[in-house]
Amino acid sequence: MKIRSDILRVYQSLHTWVGISAGLLLFIGFFAGALTMFKQPLDHWVSPPTPSPTMASAQHIDSLALQALAQHPAARKGFTMHLGNHDNNAAIMSWTAGRPGRELDFSAKQWTATLDETGILQAKEELPSILAQMIDMLHRTGGIPGEIGDEYLGGYLMGVAGILYFLALISGVILLLPTMVKDFFALRPGKNRKRFWLDAHNIIGITSLPYHIVISVTVIVFAFHDQFYDSLAEVVYKNQPMFGAPPAAAVKPYEARDMLPLTSILNKVKAEAGDSTISEIQFFGLESLRPRARVALVNPRYLVQGPEAGYLTLHPYTGAVINASMLPGKESTWSAIVGPFFSLHFGSYGGDMMRWVYFAFGLSGAFLFYSGNLLWLEKRRKVQRPNQALPVQTLSTRLMAAGTVGVCLGTVAGVCFTLVAGKLFAATAKNINFVYLFVYYSVFLGALAWAYLRGAARSSVDLLWLCVIAALSIPCSSAFMALQTTSNTNITGLGVELVAIAMALAFIYAARKTDKRIKDEAKDSVWSLQTSA
Amino acid sequence: MENNASKKTPIRADWWTKTISGLVLGFTLALAIAGLFAWTGPGGIAAPQKVQFVMWLITPVWMLILSLIYLVRNGVRALTGLLIANALAYALLFLVKT
Numbered sequence: 001m002k003i004r005s006d007i008l009r010v011y012q013s014l015h016t017w018v019g020i021s022a023g024l025l026l027f028i029g030f031f032a033g034a035l036t037m038f039k040q041p042l043d044h045w046v047s048p049p050t051p052s053p054t055m056a057s058a059q060h061i062d063s064l065a066l067q068a069l070a071q072h073p074a075a076r077k078g079f080t081m082h083l084g085n086h087d088n089n090a091a092i093m094s095w096t097a098g099r100p101g102r103e104l105d106f107s108a109k110q111w112t113a114t115l116d117e118t119g120i121l122q123a124k125e126e127l128p129s130i131l132a133q134m135i136d137m138l139h140r141t142g143g144i145p146g147e148i149g150d151e152y153l154g155g156y157l158m159g160v161a162g163i164l165y166f167l168a169l170i171s172g173v174i175l176l177l178p179t180m181v182k183d184f185f186a187l188r189p190g191k192n193r194k195r196f197w198l199d200a201h202n203i204i205g206i207t208s209l210p211y212h213i214v215i216s217v218t219v220i221v222f223a224f225h226d227q228f229y230d231s232l233a234e235v236v237y238k239n240q241p242m243f244g245a246p247p248a249a250a251v252k253p254y255e256a257r258d259m260l261p262l263t264s265i266l267n268k269v270k271a272e273a274g275d276s277t278i279s280e281i282q283f284f285g286l287e288s289l290r291p292r293a294r295v296a297l298v299n300p301r302y303l304v305q306g307p308e309a310g311y312l313t314l315h316p317y318t319g320a321v322i323n324a325s326m327l328p329g330k331e332s333t334w335s336a337i338v339g340p341f342f343s344l345h346f347g348s349y350g351g352d353m354m355r356w357v358y359f360a361f362g363l364s365g366a367f368l369f370y371s372g373n374l375l376w377l378e379k380r381r382k383v384q385r386p387n388q389a390l391p392v393q394t395l396s397t398r399l400m401a402a403g404t405v406g407v408c409l410g411t412v413a414g415v416c417f418t419l420v421a422g423k424l425f426a427a428t429a430k431n432i433n434f435v436y437l438f439v440y441y442s443v444f445l446g447a448l449a450w451a452y453l454r455g456a457a458r459s460s461v462d463l464l465w466l467c468v469i470a471a472l473s474i475p476c477s478s479a480f481m482a483l484q485t486t487s488n489t490n491i492t493g494l495g496v497e498l499v500a501i502a503m504a505l506a507f508i509y510a511a512r513k514t515d516k517r518i519k520d521e522a523k524d525s526v527w528s529l530q531t532s533a
Numbered sequence: 534m535e536n537n538a539s540k541k542t543p544i545r546a547d548w549w550t551k552t553i554s555g556l557v558l559g560f561t562l563a564l565a566i567a568g569l570f571a572w573t574g575p576g577g578i579a580a581p582q583k584v585q586f587v588m589w590l591i592t593p594v595w596m597l598i599l600s601l602i603y604l605v606r607n608g609v610r611a612l613t614g615l616l617i618a619n620a621l622a623y624a625l626l627f628l629v630k631t
Binding site for chain 2: 003004006007010011013016163166167170171217220221225228229232235236237238241243326332333334335337338354359392454
């Protein structure tokens with residue numbers, strides 16, 4: 001396909017600049033996002049779930065809810081009943097004393113309650129490790145602190161990055177169109193290293209293009225949906241109700257003791273939900289005028305709206321269905337159209353196989369930005385002409401090279417060390433969540449500072465070895481903790497350790513290659529020892 | 534854009550005019566198009582849960598306008614073109630609302 005050269009020039013500049021502005025933030029988003037595909041295994045790896053007493057008859061959850069609501073007034077505001085527990089069948093009930101909000105609260109205490117063998121309520125208040133939510137937050141904000149209004153500043157910046165990312169995708173495709181047939185799937189190793197990186201960049205970009213378009217559009221919507229809804233209300237809907245009428249309010253507040261027994265709510269849900277599995281029920285405003293019970297339903301056969309589940313909302317006192325529009329497989333027409341947008345971002349379909357596919361996609365996305373940055377640097381390289389003095393590489397290339405190395409490797413090492421800190425201290429630290437924050441930001445900022453102090457070439461080798469150590473310390477900390485505790489805790493498989501070892505091997509390979517390169521590289525490269533002062 | 538006249542004069546980048554027009558006027562145009570779909574699309578304005586789809590419609594339309602605006606020959610053309618498109622879209626939206 002032929003495209004005029006002036007169009008190509010414009011889109012080449014566009015591609016370069018949007019890519020370079022958004023690349024690093026998107027790298028963090030993709031790397032952390034790949035990890036969120038496995039946040040439950042990671043959470044279990046850090047703090048193995050304590051085997052709770054098993055009092056697992058069909059009726060035990062009725063007794064659990066009754067006892068907890070009677071003894072703990074705080075639970076009457078709202079609580080969650082977790083059902084889909086892998087390690088045991090006993091339900092766990094949890095609630096927080098404070099106000100539940102959208103934001104992360106690093107020191108929020110949480111109550112959990114179960115029944116022991118004799119059917120007596122065992123409730124305890126503890127400070128839960130919110131590692132999974134924090135990785136999710138890193139994914140959504142890039143770890144950028146600060147808030148605007150009710151939302152995170154980083155979330156908006158990620159939305160802006162999403163816009164730049166969309167522009168990068170379209171311009172990248174336009175650039176590739178003329179040579180598509182020739183270049184497609186051509187991976188040319190050999191002398192011209194830039195060609196090799198460009199081929200790799202193109203293959204990954206084109207083969208996962210639909211995924212990337214979905215991700216960029218959803219990122220923009222997730223970041224700005226409040227503004228979009230407000231604009232629609234202002235310009236389009238005006239006096240029309242946007243979300244339908246709210247459920248009718250009761251005349252006087254309900255009282256928690258009149259609530260339907262959980263077993264009958266569950267039966268009601270099973271009748272509505274078909275073959276979906278109930279994973280948890282969350283009760284909101286139990287003693288208010290508009291109480292709701294939101295049931296999370298897991299069904300890998302359908303594309304659902306939540307990160308993991310579809311939902312059914314019921315009235316906890318009458319059992320009437322309030323909202324069935326997000327029920328897996330039974331959504332209303334419009335919800336059924338919108339649902340896939342969510343699940344295509346979250347990868348919440350197709351079960352574990354799709355989780356691995358999304359994990360790979362996420363890492364490939366991270367590679368796309370990393371290789372894009374490398375291409376930018378290579379293109380700006382000032383070439384040494386024969387018999388002339390060594391040119392000084394521009395400040396911008398040196399800064400960008402150091403930033404790329406520092407941010408990318410710093411994020412990887414930071415996350416690994418945070419996991420290790422969780423493994424070692426989750427049981428003993430006063431507030432493990434602050435330990436996570438401290439470890440992640442010190443490693444990340446330390447790596448970034450190191451990259452700028454030592455220059456891209458030297459620091460890339462140092463930081464790659466840091467990543468090796470970080471990745472290897474994951475299985476080491478497992479082994480250490482396994483030796484510490486004599487009790488035979490339930491081993492949830494070695495998945496985390498194996499992935500960490502694979503990562504460590506990849507980093508060893510990269511570190512050795514890079515070490516060789518910075519010594520042999522032509523002196524005019526930004527990756528050469530001679531130029532990185 | 535592929536007509537004969539444009540072949541003679543190459544496209545001018547005009548980064549600022551095109552980008553800002555695409556961001557601002559592209560968004561308002563996408564909003565109006567989503568609004569037109571809300572009123573005249575299947576089910577009409579009151580269809581339950583339709584608002585979610587309408588909201589999702591904004592982003593792809595907006596992004597397509599923004600990413601293709603650089604094909605327009607120069608910044609002034611992009612700006613005026615989008616202004617006219619906006620005027621038309623909002624006039625239509627006003628008509629279908631009343």
